[in-house]
Amino acid sequence: MVVTEENIWQFLEEVSDPEVPVLSVVDLGVIRRVKLEGDVVFITITPTYSGCPAMGTIEADIFKKLEEEGFLKVKIDMQLSPAWTTDWLSENGKKKLLEYGIAPPVESIASPTALFGKEPQIACPQCGSKDTKLVSQFGSTACKALYTCNSCLEPFDYFKCLN
Amino acid sequence: MIQTEINHESVREHIQQFSAETRAQLFQYVLQLADTSLMLSHRLAEWCGHGPILEQDIAMSNISLDLLGETRSYFQYAAELEGKGRTEDDLAYLRVATEYKNPLLVEQPNGNFADTILRQFIFDSYHFHFLKELQKSSDKHLAAIAEKSFKEASYHIKWSSEWVIRLGDGTDESHAKMEAAIKNLWQYSGELFMPTETENLLKEAGIAPDLSVLKTQFDEYAANVLKEATLELPEKVFMHKGGKLGIHSEHLGFLLSDLQYMQRTYPGLQW
Numbered sequence: 001m002v003v004t005e006e007n008i009w010q011f012l013e014e015v016s017d018p019e020v021p022v023l024s025v026v027d028l029g030v031i032r033r034v035k036l037e038g039d040v041v042f043i044t045i046t047p048t049y050s051g052c053p054a055m056g057t058i059e060a061d062i063f064k065k066l067e068e069e070g071f072l073k074v075k076i077d078m079q080l081s082p083a084w085t086t087d088w089l090s091e092n093g094k095k096k097l098l099e100y101g102i103a104p105p106v107e108s109i110a111s112p113t114a115l116f117g118k119e120p121q122i123a124c125p126q127c128g129s130k131d132t133k134l135v136s137q138f139g140s141t142a143c144k145a146l147y148t149c150n151s152c153l154e155p156f157d158y159f160k161c162l163n
Numbered sequence: 164m165i166q167t168e169i170n171h172e173s174v175r176e177h178i179q180q181f182s183a184e185t186r187a188q189l190f191q192y193v194l195q196l197a198d199t200s201l202m203l204s205h206r207l208a209e210w211c212g213h214g215p216i217l218e219q220d221i222a223m224s225n226i227s228l229d230l231l232g233e234t235r236s237y238f239q240y241a242a243e244l245e246g247k248g249r250t251e252d253d254l255a256y257l258r259v260a261t262e263y264k265n266p267l268l269v270e271q272p273n274g275n276f277a278d279t280i281l282r283q284f285i286f287d288s289y290h291f292h293f294l295k296e297l298q299k300s301s302d303k304h305l306a307a308i309a310e311k312s313f314k315e316a317s318y319h320i321k322w323s324s325e326w327v328i329r330l331g332d333g334t335d336e337s338h339a340k341m342e343a344a345i346k347n348l349w350q351y352s353g354e355l356f357m358p359t360e361t362e363n364l365l366k367e368a369g370i371a372p373d374l375s376v377l378k379t380q381f382d383e384y385a386a387n388v389l390k391e392a393t394l395e396l397p398e399k400v401f402m403h404k405g406g407k408l409g410i411h412s413e414h415l416g417f418l419l420s421d422l423q424y425m426q427r428t429y430p431g432l433q434w
Contacts, residue, residue, distance in 0.1 A: 051229050053228070076170060079173075080310070081310050083307075083310045084311075115321065115328065138225035139225075140221070142228055146218065146221075162315075
């Protein structure tokens, strides 16, 4: 069987984000490029947040997956620019997030220096109500903010916008 | 044989464009940036488990982590610039106090929550504008790190500015604590904008931002927030300096004894 770059993308679909396991690294938008030269695979990835502790695990998981699929020469390159944005989350990924109970990113915060500005209305992933309240811009992981639903009173994570 | 590796070739190629002299200056400059984010990241991490409420405890850990990410990018770049085989960990953990080049502000102790908020506000008001300018650097790798970290710093400046207003324009007690914090910490704000010889040389080369431009942006931004917070700056403040040249306050030694403990006690220890 001739292996193509397309096949490698499919294998990467099976590597999940260690912190949000319903997302694959492809859904997350961190795989920038896949190149096959002879029997060497070159993969370019980009970090979501620069301090994201999942990046090391993602690299290790990619190496492991490709080794299982028979690729013994793999090189991973880290690219910072252009910087990752939540616009790179796939549509499928956003759907999976919602089903998992995490509200997908909607729109960016107003200008960062516009203080106490109006925050975007986020629908509760549990009951769908739009009557929700931002508790903190900083949540359980670097990529999430913490909200509470005023209707069903449940707290929930919002995958915050970065663009 | 399995050959899997993280590829560093693009950074190695990138630094070839610089002369040995520029590379040496850049090494010093990038270390200064790395040390600055590292120390503040460490200070914020000291709050972990001690925050006034859970959400703010988490906020400080998040900001700490973002700064740690930024500092790692700088240290990795510095290690390549030096080219002597030292790694990011060697640079972060195995230097002596006088070799660290962070400004004095970021090594100041946490104090109470108001002190931490004010230190963060001074830093964020500088850092946000700094990263905005650094994106224009002729050093494309530094510009890329800035582009990445700027997005994160946007959340930081919003957080600390809102807290300055909430506490300053809050109760009598929170207002008094913010006033005391200004008295303690404003004297460390000036050093951020006092250029070292290296910063001047790299500014000429189009690599480092012009600190006098940043100072104007900082003054204007901070004045607006402090006004909203009903807080006033003292008229004349003596500005301390030295950190960027390796002359530190006594606090750095204590900080390093914590930060370096593991690597000094168990050299080469890894997770």
